[in-house]
Amino acid sequence: MKEEQLSLAAQSCAGCGVKLQTENAELPGFVPEQAVVREPAICQRCFRIRNYNEASSVTVDQNEFLKLLSSVATTDSLVVHIVDLYDFEGSLISGLQRFVGNNPVLLVVNKVDLLPKSMNLNRLRNWVQQQAKSEGLRTLDIVLCSAKRNIGFEHVIEALDRHRKGRDVYVVGATNVGKSTLINRLIKDYSDLERELTTSRYPGTTLDAVHIPLDDDKFIIDTPGIVYPTRMTEIVPRGFLQSLLPDKPIKPLVYQLNDQQTLFIGSLVRFDFVEGERQSFTLYISNALNVHRTKMERADALYEDHQGELLGGPSREELAEMPAWTRHSLRVPRGAKKDVFISGLGWIQVNGEAGALLDLYAPKGIKVLLRDSLI
Incomplete structure (x- = not known):
């Protein structure tokens, strides 16, 4: 051996x-x-x-991915950027525009099946467009879909037919956004893969960018999934990951809170309503996670005594291996409709219009921000 x-x-x-x-x-x-x-x-x-005909997801770190991505600007290609609607800001590739050059970007927003069915898709598309624009990303088109549930996938195919114009297609995305599921659907519906593979060596390049042949001698180029350590999904124990990733529509949890009250989301996040009028907050998180309410004055002791147990996972031993909490102080202006977004976990919608002062504790390095409400 x-x-x-x-x-x-x-x-x-x-x-x-x-x-x-x-x-x-x-x-x-x-x-x-x-x-x-x-x-x-x-x-x-x-x-x-x-x-x-199965494309499994392989990952690389950010530096290796950017090396690969830097070559795209020298090509004449259509770039398909797949993002996770449930983790939009966490899965959007920051600075993508400067790497792809003048190549057009088709933004495919996956996992729309996780939102309530009553969600207005036109409003959702406008929200995505505004968020992408604020991140400096210019999009040729936006397609909403669920690759797993086969919702809206025909629109992905239509967009490729409309915008490809005889070019190669680069597919880029972060880990856990559903990229491999969507690539597998493209292999089945859009590529003449089976005929090619029975007659020739499978083409490709280094860094695990896999070339999937099309019938006009062009390729769909599947790039590795990029790892962003700013997402909760990248730092939790692997055995706990499925508890973070919802696989069916989220059932929103609504809590009426007075100021000086606290919500624990599992043992991963602490949310303090520090100051403001009594109001409701809606949690859009995996329904596999525990939520526990208490008073702020009791929160420290409760966490010390019951982390990983009463409050829910991960276990106390696993939490000790994760980064310590850091505090994010957020002020919601009066009259604003805002979400508190926690990358890889979900978001908390602030429903009142009276304004609020909030503290959110999350593992150091996790992206936490205040954004315009998605719903």
């Missing part, structure tokens, strides 16, 4: 060109040890695409 590992160190995947390795299935280039001797040697990801 040592000789095989030595020879493997010099091998690259015949499918995507990435360096092969047998150590970590979560990293690019993984190949099971028993498959090392196959000719040609391909990584597990390319094997799945070849045999099952």
